[in-house]
Amino acid sequence: MQYRRFGRTELQIPVFSCGGMRYQHSWKDEPGWKVPKASQDNLDATIRRSIELGINHIETARGYGTSELQLGRILPTFPRHQLIIQTKVAPKENAKEFRKTFEQSLRNLNLDYVDLLGIHGINTPELLEFTLRPGGCLDIARQLQEQGKVKFVGFSTHGPTDLIVETIQTDQFDYVNLHWYYINQFNWPAIEAATHHDVGVFIISPSDKGGMLYKPSPKLVELCQPLSPMVFNDLFCLSHPLVHTLSLGAARPSDFDEHLKTLELLDQAETLLPSILERLQAAAIATLGEDWVNTWHQGLPTHEQTPGNINIPIILWLRNLALAYDMQEYAKMRYNLLGQASHWFPGQKATHLSDFDLSECLQTSPHADKIPALLSQTHSQLGGQSIQRLSQS
Template identity: 25%
Template sequence: MIYRDFQNLKLSALGMGAMRLPVIDGNDAQIDKEAAAEMVAYAMEHGINYYDTAWGYHDGNSETVLGEALGRYPRDSFYLATKFPGYDLSNMDKAEPIFEAQLKKCGVDYFDFYLFHNICEMNIDAYLDEKYGIFDYLMEQKKKGRIRHLGFSAHGSYDVMKRFLDAYGEHMEFCQIQLNYLDWSFQNAGAKVELLNSYHIPVWVMEPLRGGKLAALPEENAAVLKELRPEEEIPAWAFRFLQSVPGVTMVLSGMSDSEQLKENIRTYEEDKPLKDKEMTALLEMAERMVKKIALPCTACHYCVSHCPKGLDIPSLLELYNEHCFTGGGFLAPMALMAVPEEKRPGACIGCRSCEAVCPQQIKISEAMADFTAKLNA
């Protein structure tokens, strides 16, 4: 196992995420405790020392199951991370009771790593609102030693991350973002990495395989990679990419069965960062993958000046592309929660004024109608 330096710690470069533990009969709330414990045992035996869970994972059961599995080992033999669930605005005034409950669920006296969960458009105002006292409470727990290292995770835009960093950046020790070779440009992840590097904040990675999409590729794309590294398995390319990104310290993988765990551990037996030629080929391939589905909006904003409803069409198309490429998911609906009803896709009246000035000749009105239908499905 490769290890990375973080302050005075040696962290396994691969961490085990507990969002996709094995379940019984396809029921996400019913974790297969025996199978999960076996996976944790294998991970511990093969050098993984970082484990990540959260309040809402597996319908609230992940913290308990992971805590029980890790409870079989000395407390100083692993690092445990969980998060304050700010993805639900009703939790904002409950920092203390939630934190106390998390300690009990996990069966520990302290958390090695604790995060503000999911900084995004929907919750940034509440996270920064002093009346909730979330930041002050968590800083107090850190002073008491009940939180050893404090950070945040973000699914929001670059600008949202910048707002959070401007407020609390000097106190953040690490940041977890969605980072993979597909999202390097598609979700502006490359710029987010640069932002974190400018604050000297180490990067934690979630979704390295983008929910499994990068574990198996169409034959035409797989052939490109196999020609460059015949011996490398396709999923390993996602991890080799991350081994090549400056600032990346921890890579979390939500492995749902033992075979995935074993394969990823084999990959992390050595560092094999990409050469320039390999990096170029990989990112060009990712761009082709996105272009097959995404609308070619260049954010020129000509459409905005001609929209009688004043919709931020480029931003809406960006969310539409994400929603289409992912096949649904929570990112677009979550971002739209911060947008007034009269500025959402459903507000489009189909007048096509925007289309008359679109250099890319995008059928914007059809996209807005389709987006609305997908969101309501």
């Protein structure tokens, strides 16, 4: 395993982290006796495999159902100083609830302290205010640090880039969990801000939210040769030294195997990546047109600025992926999540477009005249049954 300095924490963190949102028995809180032996055995085997590989950063959250509870059965069997344990707790309007939730996490994990506590889901200005205001969640986190229950405090986010940058620039956080990978590079300014403030950078879900790369389209497989799409994406992310660790979201011990192929290629990134990047860009231009590829995102309104709360940037982005790389399954999954995931994936689908006049909100887009038709086409191609976030299922 290779390790990188995790910002101001000074922790040597593995370049792969064992994310804890896919190996648990249930997304709902259930008593331990309801966890089947087979589920616990699988989780135990996954954690043992992780530690054997040198992936000693285990990441979970209070919102991941039985994940913490099941981890609490295996983590105390390892020397504590060899582990880097992160859990995450959502900000609350009532900071006392935040403390109570964290204390439950610590009991579930069967630990005296966690190395990393993430304020989970600073996705809106209101949630940032809940965190930072006097007597808010961050003040509680500082008290937990003083009590020795938490070593470092960070935050996770699915929010817009400007909000992430604003949160980092408060200089109150030791690390950030955010989305950034080949198909979604919009948060690079936040990574640069994190580097400026010496904040650790943890990449959320590069293989799932990064394109469902465990079941890629044949076209994507061809374009990424001689690497698998998963290894390409890992290498792309880790070729940037500003990125410190990628969450693998393992559901079983074998889920580490494909990612491990990346390690021996890290010093070959400058040789391997350029030709793949050129093919991916060429494929997008051949399908979508060079002008669109270079300018589609310019002048687009946010969903808050759009009639019907339609998330135009996300819809056009998903259209691009579906057409350029045949990523229809991924695009459909994400598109049908719109309207179902609150601030975790905000905005609405392009339904009932005839009810809305988009001309004003699109007036600064170079493609204003054709975007309404593209939204309608995309809805016809991707629309279907609404999908819930995993934590709601």
